Amino acid sequence: MYQLNETHDPELKSWVVSANDGLTDFPIQNLPFAVFRPTASDEPFRVGVAIGDQVLDMAALAASGLFSDSVQDAVGACAKPQLNELMAMGAAAWSGLRAELSKALRQGSELEEPLSRMLIAQVAVEYSLPCRIGDYTDFYTSIHHATAVGSLFRPDNPLLPNYKWVPIGYHGRASSIAVSGQKFHRPYGQVKAPDAAEPVMSPCQRLDYELEMAIYIGCGNTLGERIDIDAVDQHVFGLSLLNDWSARDIQAWEYQPLGPFLAKNFASTVSPWIVTLEALAPYRKAWDRQSEDPQPLPYLDSANTRKYGAFDIELSVYLETERMRKQATKAEKLSQSNFEHSYWTVGQMVAHHSVNGCNLCPGDLLGSGTQSGPEHEEAGSLLELSRGGKEAIQLSNGEQRKFLEDGDVVMMSGCCQRQGAARIGFGEVSAQVLPARSETK
Amino acid sequence: MYQLNETHDPELKSWVVSANDGLTDFPIQNLPFAVFRPTASDEPFRVGVAIGDQVLDMAALAASGLFSDSVQDAVGACAKPQLNELMAMGAAAWSGLRAELSKALRQGSELEEPLSRMLIAQVAVEYSLPCRIGDYTDFYTSIHHATAVGSLFRPDNPLLPNYKWVPIGYHGRASSIAVSGQKFHRPYGQVKAPDAAEPVMSPCQRLDYELEMAIYIGCGNTLGERIDIDAVDQHVFGLSLLNDWSARDIQAWEYQPLGPFLAKNFASTVSPWIVTLEALAPYRKAWDRQSEDPQPLPYLDSANTRKYGAFDIELSVYLETERMRKQATKAEKLSQSNFEHSYWTVGQMVAHHSVNGCNLCPGDLLGSGTQSGPEHEEAGSLLELSRGGKEAIQLSNGEQRKFLEDGDVVMMSGCCQRQGAARIGFGEVSAQVLPARSETK
Numbered sequence: 064m065y066q067l068n069e070t071h072d073p074e075l076k077s078w079v080v081s082a083n084d085g086l087t088d089f090p091i092q093n094l095p096f097a098v099f100r101p102t103a104s105d106e107p108f109r110v111g112v113a114i115g116d117q118v119l120d121m122a123a124l125a126a127s128g129l130f131s132d133s134v135q136d137a138v139g140a141c142a143k144p145q146l147n148e149l150m151a152m153g154a155a156a157w158s159g160l161r162a163e164l165s166k167a168l169r170q171g172s173e174l175e176e177p178l179s180r181m182l183i184a185q186v187a188v189e190y191s192l193p194c195r196i197g198d199y200t201d202f203y204t205s206i207h208h209a210t211a212v213g214s215l216f217r218p219d220n221p222l223l224p225n226y227k228w229v230p231i232g233y234h235g236r237a238s239s240i241a242v243s244g245q246k247f248h249r250p251y252g253q254v255k256a257p258d259a260a261e262p263v264m265s266p267c268q269r270l271d272y273e274l275e276m277a278i279y280i281g282c283g284n285t286l287g288e289r290i291d292i293d294a295v296d297q298h299v300f301g302l303s304l305l306n307d308w309s310a311r312d313i314q315a316w317e318y319q320p321l322g323p324f325l326a327k328n329f330a331s332t333v334s335p336w337i338v339t340l341e342a343l344a345p346y347r348k349a350w351d352r353q354s355e356d357p358q359p360l361p362y363l364d365s366a367n368t369r370k371y372g373a374f375d376i377e378l379s380v381y382l383e384t385e386r387m388r389k390q391a392t393k394a395e396k397l398s399q400s401n402f403e404h405s406y407w408t409v410g411q412m413v414a415h416h417s418v419n420g421c422n423l424c425p426g427d428l429l430g431s432g433t434q435s436g437p438e439h440e441e442a443g444s445l446l447e448l449s450r451g452g453k454e455a456i457q458l459s460n461g462e463q464r465k466f467l468e469d470g471d472v473v474m475m476s477g478c479c480q481r482q483g484a485a486r487i488g489f490g491e492v493s494a495q496v497l498p499a500r501s502e503t504k
Numbered sequence: 505m506y507q508l509n510e511t512h513d514p515e516l517k518s519w520v521v522s523a524n525d526g527l528t529d530f531p532i533q534n535l536p537f538a539v540f541r542p543t544a545s546d547e548p549f550r551v552g553v554a555i556g557d558q559v560l561d562m563a564a565l566a567a568s569g570l571f572s573d574s575v576q577d578a579v580g581a582c583a584k585p586q587l588n589e590l591m592a593m594g595a596a597a598w599s600g601l602r603a604e605l606s607k608a609l610r611q612g613s614e615l616e617e618p619l620s621r622m623l624i625a626q627v628a629v630e631y632s633l634p635c636r637i638g639d640y641t642d643f644y645t646s647i648h649h650a651t652a653v654g655s656l657f658r659p660d661n662p663l664l665p666n667y668k669w670v671p672i673g674y675h676g677r678a679s680s681i682a683v684s685g686q687k688f689h690r691p692y693g694q695v696k697a698p699d700a701a702e703p704v705m706s707p708c709q710r711l712d713y714e715l716e717m718a719i720y721i722g723c724g725n726t727l728g729e730r731i732d733i734d735a736v737d738q739h740v741f742g743l744s745l746l747n748d749w750s751a752r753d754i755q756a757w758e759y760q761p762l763g764p765f766l767a768k769n770f771a772s773t774v775s776p777w778i779v780t781l782e783a784l785a786p787y788r789k790a791w792d793r794q795s796e797d798p799q800p801l802p803y804l805d806s807a808n809t810r811k812y813g814a815f816d817i818e819l820s821v822y823l824e825t826e827r828m829r830k831q832a833t834k835a836e837k838l839s840q841s842n843f844e845h846s847y848w849t850v851g852q853m854v855a856h857h858s859v860n861g862c863n864l865c866p867g868d869l870l871g872s873g874t875q876s877g878p879e880h881e882e883a884g885s886l887l888e889l890s891r892g893g894k895e896a897i898q899l900s901n902g903e904q905r906k907f908l909e910d911g912d913v914v915m916m917s918g919c920c921q922r923q924g925a926a927r928i929g930f931g932e933v934s935a936q937v938l939p940a941r942s943e944t945k
Contacts, residue, residue: 197638197678197679198677198678198679200765201762203762213761216761217761223760223761225696225703225757225758225760228694228696228702228703229694229703229757229758231758231761231762231765232762232765233674233675233762233763233764233765234674234675234676234677234765234769235675236639236675236862237638237639237678238638238639238727238862238863238864238865238868239727239861239862239863241727247727247728247861248728248861250860250861251730251859251860251861252859252860253669253670253801255666255669261669261798262666262669262670262801263801264801264802264803264859286679286680286682286688286771287688287689287770287941288941289692289943310860313860316666316670317666317670317672318761318762318763319664319666320654320657320658320664320672320759320763321644321672321673321674321759321763321764322674322759322761322762322763322764323674323762323763324641324672324673324674324675325856325857325859325860325862328675328860328862329728329860329861329862330727330861357702360694360703360704360705361705362705415766416766418692418693418705418766419691419692419693419751419754419766419769419770420680420688420689420691420692420770420771420941421677421679421680421766421769421770422679422680423679424679427679500728500729500861502730
């Protein structure tokens with residue numbers, strides 16, 4: 064397990080020159096999947112693979128018959144307008160396709176000439192959701208986030224007794240998930256000030272982002288059968304970035320006793336590119352539980368989890384305000400964290416989700432929950448950075464933020480990098496807050 | 505609004521004789537939709553309409569071209585293996601189709617001869633889910649249930665302050681919803697006894713049903729746009745029965761702070777037949793708020809809601825144990841309630857769900873939450889009937905139940921009846937608890 068193969072070799076170069084600069088998110092060791100078409104065209108959406116600043120059109124590749132018979136089914140699935148069919152094929156199919164893509168895009172490949180005609184510049188394409196998301200589940204795996212938010216919502220009782228035993232998660236809304244570039248209106252909802260006798264209907268005043276990893280299920284499990292923690296890698300297609308927008312004032316009033324609802328389901332934004340688990344293999348890390356904390360129950364534990372359960376993925380959040388756009392200043396970094404801080408692993412999330420027999424399906428999305436690091440400045444939400452809206456964040460252009468304002472664009476990025484391995488990036492997820500609509504009641 | 509038309513005339517008779525006995529759930533005034541095929545056949549699933557003890561094969565009707573041009577699109581949508589296409593067409597299309605079905609199935613119709621060849625006995629068919637359910641939301645609209653359950657989970661704080669202002673709901677799991685006839689294994693999960701220091705992995709010991717109405721969205725709303733409470737009837741296709749199975753011991757340990765998760769997503773069962781809102785028109789009732797309770801915020805209120813917001817639907821739960829089957833005794837009624845007790849209306853649920861811009865889609869399912877009546881014996885769950893497992897329910901064959909045992913079949917039925925209107929029934933939803941699988945860890 065997690066044996067690296069030749070597709071991970073950091074010395075590999077591509078004949079697509081932009082893949083070789085050491086700075087791109089998409090070197091030949093990455094090969095993530097998205098669904099795209101030329102911008103503003105009527106062409107059908109289809110699967111693409113990122114290489115440098117280009118997209119390899121997988122529908123064109125499918126039509127060409129250039130790849131070997133053993134991967135023709137996988138290539139054929141890429142002509143579809145979503146990844147679900149490829150996702151359902153399983154880890155051997157994904158790996159076989161990756162191996163051929165790596166060879167074909169490598170310097171010296173005899174397929175350079177035909178494949179070069181299947182490239183489209185990333186700046187010239189638009190993306191759709193990468194797959195049909197049947198169900199969306201959001202976890203809560205950062206103990207730093209859970210403690211910080213818990214202390215704001217329940218000062219006397221920040222971290223509940225189940226947190227260190229149960230990978231806490233809840234069902235989210237699939238219909239309102241969109242791909243990077245989403246623009247959404249500030250939501251309305253019932254809010255109640257702590258000192259008010261009654262709630263009022265109001266545009267959200269405490270609009271926030273949440274910095275999360277998205278985990279896409281590849282092949283699922285039959286209803287009633289569970290996925291063993293050591294089989295999870297066979298079931299997870301890959302990871303991307305997720306901004307789980309949150310209306311904190313609506314959430315505070317509605318969330319008891321059944322959890323967040325309208326505070327979360329007005330919009331969620333994912334990055335277009337899904338980085339496969341295989342591409343992330345060099346960045347798997349040992350996972351451990353502090354000795355003073357309870358050790359996980361057996362269904363959430365294994366030797367492999369201890370050895371490789373964590374992912375070393377650096378995550379950053381940037382804010383671009385209306386004024387920054389007018390003054391042509393760059394977006395400002397608000398915080399940086401790392402997925403390695405997660406209290407629960409991807410394997411634990413999937414094993415837990417299915418331990419009761421719940422069936423996961425190809426294309427299902429699991430959110431990791433906000434990935435806040437141990438330090439205050441590593442927080443993955445404004446709620447935490449502004450300490451519940453009590454301390455404004457000072458931006459370098461003189462602006463301040465406690466929560467998001469109309470026109471704000473939030474951008475998130477993620478990447479893996481270390482000596483001796485190729486840089487593996489996630490691209491970005493970006494979306495904009497529009498003013499609340501005018502309403503009559 | 506809610507003007508009755510000739511399809512509601514209680515004097516109407518069908519040439520399908522079994523529709524006229526006054527006892528059937530499916531007289532000619534009902535005309536509910538399901539998706540079916542002959543039992544154990546390889547035929548494709550397609551839409552059917554119930555009439556007496558028969559199913560009218562709508563795919564055969566579509567192929568016949570017998571209906572008028574104005575409803576051909578709606579009839580054509582019924583050749584599909586799910587109702588989503590018909591649902592998306594909107595209330596005028598549903599109503600037009602109902603009017604032609606009513607005429608064609610009426611005594612004296614000149615279509616009797618060709619349509620009689622499109623009938624299949626209900627005893628000879630099997631059902632699938634009536635539609636592709638994109639998202640499932642479960643509400644909590646019975647104040648009697650919320651108070652009774654709240655007093656068990658939070659004795660000091662049974663009904664939270666938001667309950668009388670917010671139609672509380674949360675997102676559920678769509679993938680594990682199945683049609684009546686579902687059999688599922690008793691789920692495993694983490695449970696912690698109140699006096700235990702640590703949780704353990706165990707088969708659920710407090711397995712329960714929940715008696716709910718299912719509300720199916722017909723045509724949806726665009727992300728960012730809300731559905732006004734007085735437009736809801738244009739967006740709801742119809743209602744059926746829902747058993748929202750619940751693992752109370754898993755729920756008690758996992759549900760804070762983000763709500764129920766594995767306690768709910770191992771199985772949910774719906775009845776096959778969807779009764780349209782138009783069929784239910786004679787059973788709309790005035791809805792009111794007790795004067796001592798807060799009046800709803802304007803987006804949850806309207807003159808029409810006050811006049812017609814409630815539905816008079818009688819709901820019953822039956823239990824059939826292994827011993828009853830062996831001794832060939834009938835299933836025993838556990839309780840009876842009525843949807844008219846709901847604290848929040850269907851219109852309020854839909855208006856609330858979309859007030860923040862959340863997009864509802866054709867085929868989405870809203871659960872009403874457990875419909876317990878004001879009296880203890882009208883409770884819609886064992887948790888309530890057994891007072892949290894403290895008092896066993898005595899069955900007439902000598903058996904007892906605090907929670908469900910392996911082999912138990914739970915059956916729910918619903919019907920509308922009163923003087924001067926035709927009886928409108930929902931058929932039934934029935935499902936069985938299988939023993940927990942054996943597990944190694």
